[in-house]
Amino acid sequence: MAAGERGGHLAALVLARGGSKGIPQKNIKKLAGKPLIGWVLRAAGDSGVFDSVWVSTDSDDIEKVAKDYGAQVHRRSAQVSKDTTSSLETIQEFLKYHPEVDIVGNIQATSPCLHPEDLMRVVDMIRIDGFDSVFSVVRHHLFRWKDVKTTGGLTAPENFNTACRPRRQDWHGELYENGSFYFATAELIKQGYLQGGKMAYYEMKPEHSVDIDIDLDWPIAEQRVKRFGYFGKNNPKVIKLLVCNLDGCLTDGRVYVNQDRELISYNLRDFDGIKMLLERNVEVRLISERNLSSSLLSSLNLPCKIEVNVSNKQQAVERWMAKMGSSWDQISYMGCQYSDVECLKLAGTSGVPADACVAAKMTDSFVCKYGGGYGAILEFAEHIISLLENLGSH
Structure with a gap:
């Protein structure tokens, strides 16, 4: 220091009460394949600026998810688990049990587009610039118009x-709290x-300012997260190749067999x-452990290379990588x-279909x-393209 x-x-x-009136189990409901609370916990952990990361909850289910994402858990009392309890009261109780804490970064569980870079900059404002409190806007x-309803x-x-309505480009606009985080001593x-x-605001990008309160917010937030969310430290600088398991990803895993040959179908x-992806210069290769016939492969009429009878997928991918540099x-x-x-764990960007095995889903894909x-x-391809477009805009 x-x-x-x-x-x-x-x-x-992160305050995450079990009871939610608007959306049941909101804090751990899946958003773009991850529990809602998991998005902010990953951003907090990857920022590397916190001495500890906590979830305050009264729920066993939320506690399990929190621990899965590396957070410690403070089991809040019933007195601060009511519908009428304020965030301030809940944080004050946390501090009573954790006197070692000098600064609290209260991060809202329902802000899934939060990025580590935002948290790092805010901590600099607290640590270096000496602000006592910083909040997001x-x-x-x-x-705005005067409310005359009552x-x-x-x-x-x-x-x-x-008489002189300003154009957007001629007006700086106004700052509004978005509730994503509140840091204070x-x-x-x-x-x-x-x-x-000594108080300051931190202005977040509009595309990162996402909040979920009611059911109608959910599909909008999901699309925003897929395009602008933080997907981990290994976000790629460029994506050269997509390798996809033919069996169970391109197909539904079923094989149709008659006396002469087997048949498979794809969407x-x-x-x-x-x-x-090919139009965006991302090479695509399909891979299969099965020894599919050449006649079956040609009948698929796919615009990409297919390699079959692969016993070790990691070795196959690394062989392709070496050729591509x-x-x-x-x-x-x-x-x-x-x-x-193993390939899902190693890849810079990984994806799994909804019906993948549990081990594949647990790879943070x-x-x-x-x-x-x-x-x-198609869904994963759209995700890759959104990442590429987002990288190109920086």
Whole structure:
């Protein structure tokens, strides 16, 4: 710690009560394949700026998920687990049991697009710039009108002139709290404040400012997360190759057999997904452990290479990587079987269909809504493309 910097124990704290009126079990409901709370816990852990990461909960189910994501758990009391309990009261109770904590970063579980970089910058504001409290905001360009629903009378504009409505590009907009996080010193919180002392805001990007409160927010948040969310430390700088298990990803895993030959089927939507990647210079290769006949392979009429009778998928992928001069962080891998697990762990971007085996789903991969043979490859291809577009915009 450099001279003049604020020291002390900095704890990330996520409040996650078990009871949710709007969306049952909201905090651990799956969003884009991950428990909602998992998105912010991963961002907090990967930021590397916290001395400890905690979840305050009254739920056994939430406790298990929290521990799965590497967080410690504070079992809050019934007194601070009511519908009427404020965040401040819950944080104050946490501090009573954890006097070693000097600064609290209260991170909202329902802000799944939070990125580690945001947390790192905020901690610098606390540690280096000496702010006592920092909270997140987002900039909106919204015209406000006087509310006359209860008072009656005529409405009037409150932040603009109707005779000279500003264009968006000529107006800086206004800052609104988005609730993503509130950092404050323990001393300030004990006095009854989350915002106070030497105070500052941190402006988040609009695309990262996502909040989930009611059911209608869920599908919108899911699409935003898939495009702008944080997917871990291994986010690729470039994606050169997608390797996909043919059996159970391109197909639904079933084989149709008659006396002459076997037949398999695939979804034309997945064919479109493969073409979309090829058009963006991402090579696609399919892989299978089975010894499929050349006549069957040619009948598939797929625009990519297929390698069959592969006993060791990792060795096969690494052989291709060597020829391409690429590394694992430039590889996307989609699998569904136990034999795919190691490749899913190594790949910079990995995905699994909805009906993949448990071991494959536990590799922290992107979990598709669709099963193998029912559009999973298209869904994962769209995810890869969104990552590439997001990288290109930086």
